[in-house]
Amino acid sequence: MNSIILALIIGGLFGFVLHRVGASNPQKIIGMLRLTDFHLAKVILFAIGISSLVLFTLMYFGVISNEHLSIKSSHWGVAVGGLIFGLGFAIAGYCPGTGLCALGEGRKDAKWFIFGGLVGAFLFMLIFSYILDTSILNELFGGNTTLANTDKEGAIAFVDNISGVFVAGIIAIVFMLLAFILPTKKNT
Amino acid sequence: MKENWGWLKSGLILGLVFLIAVIAVKPIGVSTQYVIADAAILKVANDKLINKTVEGDKKTYSSNNAYLNKSGGKYAKAADNPFSTYGFIFVLAMILGGFISSKLGSNKLDDKEKSIPKVWRNSMGDSINKRRLYSFIGGVFILFGARLAGGCTSGHMMSGMMQTSISGYIFAAAVFLMAIPVSLIIYKKSGE
Numbered sequence: 117m118n119s120i121i122l123a124l125i126i127g128g129l130f131g132f133v134l135h136r137v138g139a140s141n142p143q144k145i146i147g148m149l150r151l152t153d154f155h156l157a158k159v160i161l162f163a164i165g166i167s168s169l170v171l172f173t174l175m176y177f178g179v180i181s182n183e184h185l186s187i188k189s190s191h192w193g194v195a196v197g198g199l200i201f202g203l204g205f206a207i208a209g210y211c212p213g214t215g216l217c218a219l220g221e222g223r224k225d226a227k228w229f230i231f232g233g234l235v236g237a238f239l240f241m242l243i244f245s246y247i248l249d250t251s252i253l254n255e256l257f258g259g260n261t262t263l264a265n266t267d268k269e270g271a272i273a274f275v276d277n278i279s280g281v282f283v284a285g286i287i288a289i290v291f292m293l294l295a296f297i298l299p300t301k302k303n304t
Numbered sequence: 305m306k307e308n309w310g311w312l313k314s315g316l317i318l319g320l321v322f323l324i325a326v327i328a329v330k331p332i333g334v335s336t337q338y339v340i341a342d343a344a345i346l347k348v349a350n351d352k353l354i355n356k357t358v359e360g361d362k363k364t365y366s367s368n369n370a371y372l373n374k375s376g377g378k379y380a381k382a383a384d385n386p387f388s389t390y391g392f393i394f395v396l397a398m399i400l401g402g403f404i405s406s407k408l409g410s411n412k413l414d415d416k417e418k419s420i421p422k423v424w425r426n427s428m429g430d431s432i433n434k435r436r437l438y439s440f441i442g443g444v445f446i447l448f449g450a451r452l453a454g455g456c457t458s459g460h461m462m463s464g465m466m467q468t469s470i471s472g473y474i475f476a477a478a479v480f481l482m483a484i485p486v487s488l489i490i491y492k493k494s495g496e
Binding site for chain 1: 308309311312314315316318319320321322324325326327329331332333334335338339341343345346369370371388390391392393394395396397398399400401404405406413419420422423424435436437438439441442444445446447448449450451452454455457459460461462463465466467468469471473474475476477478479480481482484486487488490491494
């Protein structure tokens with residue numbers, strides 16, 4: 117299928133679902149971050165668990181090729197960037213994707229968030245050559261490393277002597293159990 | 305269709321969307337497209353930003369900006385014609401998806417909530433300009449951080465942890481390590 121049509125279908129579906137699960141609502145994001153409303157935390161944990169379990173199972177049976185995976189590199193920038201991201205996450209209650217969905221939903225503050233996002237990305241473009249001069253982007257843990265073995269070329273597995281589906285399966289079950297155990301709202 | 309899905313249904317369907325994306329094309333990622341949008345806007349003002357050289361059938365892209373030039377100029381290439389790329393159409397479709405979902409649903413946001421979420425208002429006050437400013441600053445931090453990290457909630461946390469990627473765990477840990485204490489402090493007055 118034409119990749120543009122796929123982008124419209126999957127992107128549209130993603131935006132639709134983000135709205136339905138409540139992720140485009142800053143109220144829900146902030147509720148999760150201040151530990152009063154765990155709805156989104158449960159959703160995220162379960163979504164990661166179930167998608168990971170099915171993904172590794174399908175790869176094990178050869179239904180999906182590991183060429184579809186895209187394993188991002190580990191470096192100090194991931195940690196430092198995550199901290200900076202976390203600050204903005206708390207202040208705004210949006211993330212790059214949910215802000216777009218919120219714009220479609222008609223939230224007016226989302227416009228300002230996206231505008232800020234464009235400025236933040238621009239600032240990064242400006243300073244990228246200076247970042248290259250530092251060692252912050254040097255790879256950690258071997259770079260493109262996963263916990264479970266994916267057998268992907270160029271990727272490294274933390275646990276490479278046990279079948280990937282087994283390792284990923286255990287992690288996935290832990291994630292899904294956590295989703296069940298967490299209360300929906302803080303007990304008061 | 306009931307508008308607010310419970311957590312189990314939400315998690316199941318959200319997980320399926322991430323899975324469908326991997327199977328059909330590639331893992332979902334969003335934050336790169338902010339860079340592509342910037343470059344597509346900036347190239348109008350600066351025609352030297354994106355350089356295209358054609359040799360026979362082969363087009364190669366480069367940029368005088370180091371970030372757009374990285375990985376063989378792939379960002380420069382995408383920014384040259386973003387509307388022909390999967391990634392850019394994907395994020396535009398997300399806006400449309402949010403729009404359609406809200407139109408089909410019965411919960412209508414009131415004007416107050418559209419401008420300032422309640423939990424935010426309870427601690428930070430009623431000023432719409434203040435909320436705009438904080439949303440803007442939040443956006444600056446978030447996209448700067450996401451680009452430094454090489455991905456955001458979608459790419460690192462969801463798609464990354466789904467593949468059991470170490471970088472996804474580092475990113476998620478760092479985000480919550482900062483976001484939880486900051487939220488506990490700045491929304492202290494918001495009550496339940």
